[in-house]
Amino acid sequence: MGVAFLFVAVVFGRRERFERAIRRIFIVSSVLAVGSLIILALLYGSDLEYRYEVAVILIDWIALIVLGVLLSVFFKRAGDIRHSDCSEALSVREGVSKEEAKRQK
Numbered sequence: 001m002g003v004a005f006l007f008v009a010v011v012f013g014r015r016e017r018f019e020r021a022i023r024r025i026f027i028v029s030s031v032l033a034v035g036s037l038i039i040l041a042l043l044y045g046s047d048l049e050y051r052y053e054v055a056v057i058l059i060d061w062i063a064l065i066v067l068g069v070l071l072s073v074f075f076k077r078a079g080d081i082r083h084s085d086c087s088e089a090l091s092v093r094e095g096v097s098k099e100e101a102k103r104q105k
Contacts, residue, residue: 001060002033018077022070029063 009026012019036055040048 002030002056005033005060005063006030018070018074022067022074025063025067025070029059032059 005026009023009030012023012026014020014023033056036059037052040052040055044051
């Protein structure tokens with residue numbers, strides 16, 4: 001999941017501050033997940049047992065909770081922008097159809 005977070009981080013651009021925050025959280029959680037394997041392997045060798053699993057689950061869940069809130073706000077904003085664009089397009093389309101209706105009468 002840590003590697004998947006790294007690939008998802010690429011999707012979010014650097015245009016807005018909000019997108020940069022989402023991107024950074026994805027990258028930080030990815031680095032922590034992969035980095036914890038390296039650190040725990042150096043500390044415990046092949047005797048990792050459950051330690052890595054607990055560490056990664058903790059990192060992933062914290063990231064998912066924070067990112068769930070941020071992504072819901074991000075997509076809500078994106079939906080509002082698209083709906084406003086669609087409403088403008090529909091009003092233009094209705095205006096054209098009214099003019100055509102006047103011409104046909």
